[in-house]
Amino acid sequence: MEETYSFEDKSGRKISLRPELTAPAMRFYVESLQMETKPLKLYYFGNCFRYDRPQKGRYREFWQFGVELIGSSSPLADAEVISLAYSIMNALDLDFELHIGHVGLLRHLLKEIEEDKASKIMRLIDKKDEKGLEDYLNEIGAPSDLRDNIRAMIDLTGSRDVLEDAKRIIPDFDFSHLETLCDVLDALSVEYTLNLGIARGLDYYTGVVFEAYAKHGLGAQKQICGGGSYRLAHLFGGEDVPATGFALGFDRIAEICKIKPQRKKTVVIVSFSGLESEAFRIADQIRKNTDAHVVVDVMGRNIKRQLSYANDIKADLVVIAGKKELEEGKITVKDMVTGEQKMLSIHELIDELDS
């Protein structure tokens, strides 16, 4: 790929930083997992690199979270991974559209065209480069009915009904794979649009392909998920095996994801000069027994500045463990919201924080 981040290392070897993670996952499968019982389900989360002009939502280093299901060419396998991608994006409360297609349809249309030319056509379709596509079809002298059919197929986007239109274009294609997939997705109430013009950029896809687009917030770089069924194992010397999977564009999703981590209570332990070890011991007990965010002074600040720091970081509770309190085996706990103040044992405080 042109975009690959490649260089020579100190001993002159040609090295590339990985541009995606499906190929590394399949290499790992070939090297270590070929003998395992199928199907295999792998997931990954890692950084990838491309040598490209950085722009909003498109960085030279980016993160992918992905899943590969290895060993099945059944539409059930596609249904499993598509519904998983759908569940993940829903769990993240994203506003997205899921588009599903099948590269087999366009390839079937192109079956009389030489392989490298067909690949180039698929790439132009993937890039939505209509002008480039038309020019190239002219250049290779594609017959006009083929051109019409390609244009018609690319435009087929909508509900399951578009399959009927597709059948009119390629009546000898077997649509049962797509139909079973739709049956299962419908049973799972997955909302999707059939989009028979999805070509994906890479040659390794063999059948069902899918992409998800964010509805807002990402401009032109709105694709947040891409996947499909493919064959790659042979590239790494493995036995040919069907697989299907997807990757989520983590950076783009982070950009639009509105879910915030659950807020924990912040507890500031005020420590007195000479009693710092006690403050640390109290902090340690609360940390080990609750999920509160516990802060103890590490600056050697005086009491007044510790209290003002507690204010700055919007602490929920302030714990004061002075000499008097410690002698009674108690601590003073001040609620920073209500201003209420009370003496508690550490265990009582832990119980309160835990409830």
Next chain:
Amino acid sequence: MEETYSFEDKSGRKISLRPELTAPAMRFYVESLQMETKPLKLYYFGNCFRYDRPQKGRYREFWQFGVELIGSSSPLADAEVISLAYSIMNALDLDFELHIGHVGLLRHLLKEIEEDKASKIMRLIDKKDEKGLEDYLNEIGAPSDLRDNIRAMIDLTGSRDVLEDAKRIIPDFDFSHLETLCDVLDALSVEYTLNLGIARGLDYYTGVVFEAYAKHGLGAQKQICGGGSYRLAHLFGGEDVPATGFALGFDRIAEICKIKPQRKKTVVIVSFSGLESEAFRIADQIRKNTDAHVVVDVMGRNIKRQLSYANDIKADLVVIAGKKELEEGKITVKDMVTGEQKMLSIHELIDELDS
């Protein structure tokens, strides 16, 4: 550093893959966080690279988990990060030794030596290269009492009592920082060995330093944690600020960590030809309402092969949803351990799995 993984990119720029994460964290601090209220507490988990001969526990790509506490030079800050490192390693149930030292002691001994020579001595001490150290001290004509003192200091390893020995070697050094640190760590029941010969490899350390070593399983590459207090912000154009932190060697820890993820129940949904959507719907409900590991056939296998697969993967429960069951709104659930078999509604099964 010699070990840095460096290369020229396609446009001829000199690039290095990051060899560690403290410097990038401090660069981020200087660029984006200098105005935030101190102290700042950052953590990271990322891959690093070194160009070195790979060996057991020492890879060209390795992972570090680390923490930096920025803004304090107090011994309390050192106590906070050391006790955190200790808690993490304990939570991972590792069998380790925690060694704590202070580079100020050796530097104090070397204060009459030129800076670059002193640095070289520190590095030789860090590498435990006794022969190299002796040769170099000869080469620069170090006085014999200095040599004796260095050797004595390096050998000071043990309980807090070694501080008394150190005081005899450098009576004009202020030991109160180390003593306060020990007070707090003792209060927190942190088990540690004072090791006044720890020099750390990098020049940026300024005071307390610490390392943890696995007791078993890693051979010579047994260091699993390293850290200390340092000053780095000025390298990135920032205002000078004290900081303290540590990094854990993730790959080495993964090698020896015996903690296994909690085992979840595995439930296999057997799907019948023509009823695959029903099987997926049942799987979906169980997945959404329990934390069970739910498997549904994605291979298009017949019932017999699905059951034998359930056996292979040691499923706890097998759910059979045939025509008869579905008509009654029930499923047959077989306990693969006891062999017991019963008819339940999906909700009853979910309640059972949840309890």
